[in-house]
Amino acid sequence: MDDRKLEVLRAIVEDYVATQEPVGSKVVAQRHGLGVSAATVRNDMAYLEESGYIHQPHTSAGRIPTDKGYRLFVDRLGKIKPLSTAERRAVHRFLAEALDLDDVVTRTVRLLSQLTHQVAVVQYPSLNRSTVRHLELVSLGPGRLMLVMITDTGRVEQRQFELSTDLSEDDILDLRKLINEQLQGKPLTDAPGIIADLSDLARPELGTAVAELARVLLETVVVRAEDRIAVAGAANLTRHAAYFSGSLRSILEALEEEVVLMQLLGRADTGPLLTVRIGDENEMDDFRETAVVTAGYGPGAVVGHMGVLGPTRMDYPGTIAAVRAVARYVSEILEQNR
Amino acid sequence: MDDRKLEVLRAIVEDYVATQEPVGSKVVAQRHGLGVSAATVRNDMAYLEESGYIHQPHTSAGRIPTDKGYRLFVDRLGKIKPLSTAERRAVHRFLAEALDLDDVVTRTVRLLSQLTHQVAVVQYPSLNRSTVRHLELVSLGPGRLMLVMITDTGRVEQRQFELSTDLSEDDILDLRKLINEQLQGKPLTDAPGIIADLSDLARPELGTAVAELARVLLETVVVRAEDRIAVAGAANLTRHAAYFSGSLRSILEALEEEVVLMQLLGRADTGPLLTVRIGDENEMDDFRETAVVTAGYGPGAVVGHMGVLGPTRMDYPGTIAAVRAVARYVSEILEQNR
DNA sequence: GACTGGCACTCTGAGGCAGGGAGTGCCAAA
DNA sequence: TTTGGCACTCCCTGCCTCAGAGTGCCAGTC
Numbered sequence: 001m002d003d004r005k006l007e008v009l010r011a012i013v014e015d016y017v018a019t020q021e022p023v024g025s026k027v028v029a030q031r032h033g034l035g036v037s038a039a040t041v042r043n044d045m046a047y048l049e050e051s052g053y054i055h056q057p058h059t060s061a062g063r064i065p066t067d068k069g070y071r072l073f074v075d076r077l078g079k080i081k082p083l084s085t086a087e088r089r090a091v092h093r094f095l096a097e098a099l100d101l102d103d104v105v106t107r108t109v110r111l112l113s114q115l116t117h118q119v120a121v122v123q124y125p126s127l128n129r130s131t132v133r134h135l136e137l138v139s140l141g142p143g144r145l146m147l148v149m150i151t152d153t154g155r156v157e158q159r160q161f162e163l164s165t166d167l168s169e170d171d172i173l174d175l176r177k178l179i180n181e182q183l184q185g186k187p188l189t190d191a192p193g194i195i196a197d198l199s200d201l202a203r204p205e206l207g208t209a210v211a212e213l214a215r216v217l218l219e220t221v222v223v224r225a226e227d228r229i230a231v232a233g234a235a236n237l238t239r240h241a242a243y244f245s246g247s248l249r250s251i252l253e254a255l256e257e258e259v260v261l262m263q264l265l266g267r268a269d270t271g272p273l274l275t276v277r278i279g280d281e282n283e284m285d286d287f288r289e290t291a292v293v294t295a296g297y298g299p300g301a302v303v304g305h306m307g308v309l310g311p312t313r314m315d316y317p318g319t320i321a322a323v324r325a326v327a328r329y330v331s332e333i334l335e336q337n338r
Numbered sequence: 339m340d341d342r343k344l345e346v347l348r349a350i351v352e353d354y355v356a357t358q359e360p361v362g363s364k365v366v367a368q369r370h371g372l373g374v375s376a377a378t379v380r381n382d383m384a385y386l387e388e389s390g391y392i393h394q395p396h397t398s399a400g401r402i403p404t405d406k407g408y409r410l411f412v413d414r415l416g417k418i419k420p421l422s423t424a425e426r427r428a429v430h431r432f433l434a435e436a437l438d439l440d441d442v443v444t445r446t447v448r449l450l451s452q453l454t455h456q457v458a459v460v461q462y463p464s465l466n467r468s469t470v471r472h473l474e475l476v477s478l479g480p481g482r483l484m485l486v487m488i489t490d491t492g493r494v495e496q497r498q499f500e501l502s503t504d505l506s507e508d509d510i511l512d513l514r515k516l517i518n519e520q521l522q523g524k525p526l527t528d529a530p531g532i533i534a535d536l537s538d539l540a541r542p543e544l545g546t547a548v549a550e551l552a553r554v555l556l557e558t559v560v561v562r563a564e565d566r567i568a569v570a571g572a573a574n575l576t577r578h579a580a581y582f583s584g585s586l587r588s589i590l591e592a593l594e595e596e597v598v599l600m601q602l603l604g605r606a607d608t609g610p611l612l613t614v615r616i617g618d619e620n621e622m623d624d625f626r627e628t629a630v631v632t633a634g635y636g637p638g639a640v641v642g643h644m645g646v647l648g649p650t651r652m653d654y655p656g657t658i659a660a661v662r663a664v665a666r667y668v669s670e671i672l673e674q675n676r
Numbered sequence: 677g678a679c680t681g682g683c684a685c686t687c688t689g690a691g692g693c694a695g696g697g698a699g700t701g702c703c704a705a706a
Numbered sequence: 707t708t709t710g711g712c713a714c715t716c717c718c719t720g721c722c723t724c725a726g727a728g729t730g731c732c733a734g735t736c
Contacts, residue, residue, distance in 0.1 A: 374679070375680050377681070377682090381679085397686050398685085398686050399687075399688080
């Protein structure tokens with residue numbers, strides 16, 4: 001394909017994203033300094049349409065990029081515009097103030113949505129990719145205990161439960177020592193196996209207590225490990241209410257479903273690299289009209305993903321720059337806190 | 339005011355809520371068994387309009403209730419329809435499965451939004467009305483500690499921090515004992531004063547550590563006591579997109595602001611009773627077109643509020659019944675867990 | 677005095693129609 | 707290969723009309 005044809009496609013994408021209206025040949029020829037006439041542009045447009053990069057809502061309208069068109073734009077045409085220094089500084093300042101992991105996540109998600117004027121989604125560091133830093137058993141009264149688990153990413157899970165037998169302070173300390181010895185430093189994915197063997201290692205008279213504790217541990221580690229996700233900026237969707245026609249509702253509904261969001265943030269196997277999924281590339285029906293820009297983050301290895309969701313007609317270069325910058329900086333923070 | 343006029347108002351409210359369209363005299367006369375002609379209804383309508391209970395979008399349209407009309411309806415006309423036994427059973431089953439406080443709140447907010455098909459808002463038990471049940475200090479490594487606070491309502495706050503000096507295990511146990519002795523059973527509102535006096539009570543060589551711990555405690559108790567709030571069902575707002583005209587966006591934005599939500603759930607002084615705020619009765623501009631139904635909940639005393647938000651043309655009897663039932667049941671659960 | 681049927685009036689919303697405008701495809705010429 | 711010109715298509719807007727819904731008011735009835 002011709003260089004100029006690519007330029008025409010870029011012009012169409014940029015203009016359409018800016019104006020939200022179909023782009024005609026005249027505008028492309030005049031405003032984008034191609035140095036050719038509108039008629040020439042029309043020929044190129046005919047070719048681009050033939051090849052499936054753009055399409056016409058109706059005969060006498062301008063052109064709109066297709067998903068395939070955006071894809072080409074993202075892959076080959078968009079020049080990433082780095083954040084302004086002011087923005088960069090604001091990001092740093094805002095995130096540096098975070099007190100702990102919860103705070104980092106909350107701030108990150110707000111920041112992303114404000115920076116991009118879209119919906120932002122941030123996954124808490126996944127338990128499946130964390131290791132146990134510390135386990136704590138706290139006695140809350142006769143027969144009532146609290147289990148606290150802290151991971152190397154700073155995530156804290158806690159759970160209260162009842163024991164059928166009443167344990168002495170010393171017994172509790174014993175148990176605490178036991179589970180820490182067995183689990184500390186271990187990846188959470190190995191935990192279920194270790195937990196299953198716990199009863200063999202404890203003093204026999206603690207048998208039932210250990211069994212009950214094991215069940216709670218397992219629930220905490222596996223059942224509740226469903227990954228938590230924070231969302232912000234849902235209101236930004238209304239700016240595109242016309243575009244989303246009827247699907248606005250189902251998108252909002254989907255944004256309240258952890259499972260859907262997890263799927264959206266991407267298959268777990270993607271690395272720290274930035275991913276853009278446009279329109280039909282999203283497998284879920286509700287997101288056929290949206291684009292999702294995601295990036296992994298984490299200290300060294302990826303422990304979670306974050307991303308931004310918007311209409312396919314979004315400012316890709318700007319969004320990509322924002323997501324990348326924020327993901328990098330959050331990774332740095334986690335590195336420092338390790 | 340005439341009994342029949344009140345019946346006419348009730349008919350208009352019920353019909354308008356059901357059909358979302360202005361209600362004419364003919365429909366009122368025929369469908370609501372008043373036993374009078376449309377002309378008579380028209381006279382009553384003229385009176386109701388004169389008095390400000392209903393109004394006409396334009397000359398040749400039917401009538402719509404005003405905020406004042408809804409208010410009268412809620413105060414004197416609406417017959418609360420209790421939940422069906424099936425619904426009641428579903429509420430109990432769903433909430434009984436909750437594992438801990440977080441789970442109770444999450445489930446409650448989902449339940450409310452599903453039951454009412456509106457936006458639901460639930461405040462976590464307010465720290466300001468809780469007492470300290472237990473404080474725990476956990477050593478996470480040299481100089482690094484975690485503070486965990488558990489309140490009588492089951493709420494758990496946790497915070498990691500660094501100490502400039504490195505403490506021995508025994509020192510930590512001492513500190514833990516100290517803060518528990520001083521704070522256990524005390525209402526959190528008294529905590530700041532007690533914390534200020536902590537340094538006088540500790541061994542002198544722990545001086546700086548205590549000071550640092552006191553600062554963290556204070557932050558946890560006061561600064562972070564901003565009350566947490568859970569929201570669900572925002573998607574339901576889109577069903578009324580036409581009604582909310584332009585304000586949908588600002589409502590969605592407001593729903594992400596803790597401060598606004600707190601204000602919405604009501605001045606802290608309201609008791610366990612149910613409150614309905616309609617249209618202009620909400621002091622915030624963004625909510626001039628919405629109605630809010632809230633109730634306090636808690637074991638004995640009120641520790642928090644929950645509520646439902648929707649367009650002023652909502653099914654008040656149904657919503658009121660749902661909020662009341664859920665609030666009562668959540669209170670029971672908290673009572674049991676105390 | 678309260679209610680009712682009748683009637684003229686008002687306003688909305690849908691449907692049909694014409695005209696301007698934007699944009700295209702194609703063709704012949706440079 | 708590019709370009710100017712031209713006929714064509716389709717949308718959008720404004721305008722008009724008309725049916726329908728609902729009202730207010732009046733005069734008559736119980």
